[in-house]
Amino acid sequence: MRDFSEYRGYEVYGLSVVGFVKGFAAFRSIATTFLMRENIGTLDREGTIVIEPHGWYPLDGYLRAFNAIARETGESVVRQLGVGVMQNVHWPKEADSLEGMVRLINVGYHMHHRRDGVPLHDPVKGLTPSLIGSYEGRKVSDSVFVIECANPYPCLFDQGLVQGGLRRLGVKPGSVTVTHEASRPCRAKDGESCTLRLQLGPGAEWGIRSRVSTRPGPGIRF
Numbered sequence: 001m002r003d004f005s006e007y008r009g010y011e012v013y014g015l016s017v018v019g020f021v022k023g024f025a026a027f028r029s030i031a032t033t034f035l036m037r038e039n040i041g042t043l044d045r046e047g048t049i050v051i052e053p054h055g056w057y058p059l060d061g062y063l064r065a066f067n068a069i070a071r072e073t074g075e076s077v078v079r080q081l082g083v084g085v086m087q088n089v090h091w092p093k094e095a096d097s098l099e100g101m102v103r104l105i106n107v108g109y110h111m112h113h114r115r116d117g118v119p120l121h122d123p124v125k126g127l128t129p130s131l132i133g134s135y136e137g138r139k140v141s142d143s144v145f146v147i148e149c150a151n152p153y154p155c156l157f158d159q160g161l162v163q164g165g166l167r168r169l170g171v172k173p174g175s176v177t178v179t180h181e182a183s184r185p186c187r188a189k190d191g192e193s194c195t196l197r198l199q200l201g202p203g204a205e206w207g208i209r210s211r212v213s214t215r216p217g218p219g220i221r222f
């Protein structure tokens, strides 16, 4: 089983882990089991996991937890974790539209990871080259965007991440279809990346301005 030891020294921001736990909804005890196995978080008196939203947690253990979940639960659970994370993390200010989300997802990703105590995104210097890879979002046509996900997270997690982003932006359900480019590699099949296609339906528009805050909502502590 992959141990992700190449990511030692890397950490993930607490808000992402909080989103992960929230993704389990009523089944929080399952999240507790998988994360505590990797020594992520602490337990309160009731035996429920406590994640510090502004803390930092080891990335290798976090990725092992994903692997175990993918193996021991269903696909819908992994997808739901992506939805939970995207709805809880900080977004760059300019990501308050569909187009902004696609273009800035990589900045948001780097904002929530650090190496040896140094964040991988600096507001002045930009992104630091690292092993965590990227999300490369680009416009293909007036009605199609693609996001190439070349990072150590699972394929289904990233599909959920995009769906969670659409929800947070208040995009009308069904007006944007998210599919995996079948002709492109897939990390679930030993590929290096996955390419997700966002297709705008009739009547929908890119660049919908959202009134949704780019700051995470209340209730991020358990």
Ligand SMILES: [Zn+2]
Binding pocket: 155, 156, 180, 185, 186, 187, 188, 193, 194, 195
């Ligand atoms: Zn894939």
